[in-house]
Amino acid sequence: MHPKNQDKTILNITYVDTDLGLMIACASKKGICMFEFADYEHLELQITQISKACKATLVKGENPYFDTLRQQLKEYFKGERKEFDIPLDLVGTDFQKKVWKSLMQIPYGTTISYGEQAKRIGKPKAVRAVANANAKNKISIILPCHRVIGANGKLTGYGGGLWRKEKLLEFEQQHNNIR
Known part of the structure; x- marks a missing residue:
């Protein structure tokens, strides 16, 4: 070298x-x-x-x-793991990192709205900024932005495609009764 x-x-x-x-x-x-x-x-x-x-x-x-x-x-x-505990090296702004870390607090098999996520990080008026930070999430599945949906309950953008977001949510809901 x-x-x-x-x-x-x-x-x-x-x-x-x-x-x-x-x-x-x-x-x-x-x-x-x-x-x-x-x-x-x-x-x-x-x-x-x-x-x-x-x-x-x-x-x-x-x-x-x-x-x-x-x-x-x-x-x-396999439905045997609900949380990931692998070390992450988050690359983003402090605000993005705060939003991404909050994703790990959303329980397996459940969903919240972007508005609810904004409230959880103490920024209730920052709904659009939270949605934009989620859109920049670089660690799919592990940081479960697939668990965040629109205020009307509809699935909204997912980098891996809405069909994958739907599959992940269905999968988690089916396996939510495990341990």
Whole structure:
């Protein structure tokens, strides 16, 4: 490695097969920083933004967090896991991070509105900002933005496609009585 690059952060990137299709995972030495569906429309841009924000070099290959991610996803899709406890390396503004962390407080198998999420973070008038922060969530499934719906109860945008959001919600509701 060139001496100039020795201090450069490395982000590992790999493919992960899931019950809802191929996904791409990205991890730093701190944790998972991206987990997106491979067919996500803005995937390339998102990968570029993460590597720039982290001042990192992307390296295709394995990372110790990927094994944990695969194992926890396997348990999730079997209906055996309701929460993920894998380390995350959130890349975003302080407000976005606050919104994303609040997603983990939404119980498995339930939904809330963007308005309710805004209230939960102490910003009841920031509904649109909360929705925009959720739209920038780079860690699908693990940070469950699929559990946030419109005030009218309708499903709204999901980077992985509304059909996946619907499948995730149906799946969680079916398995909500486990442990």
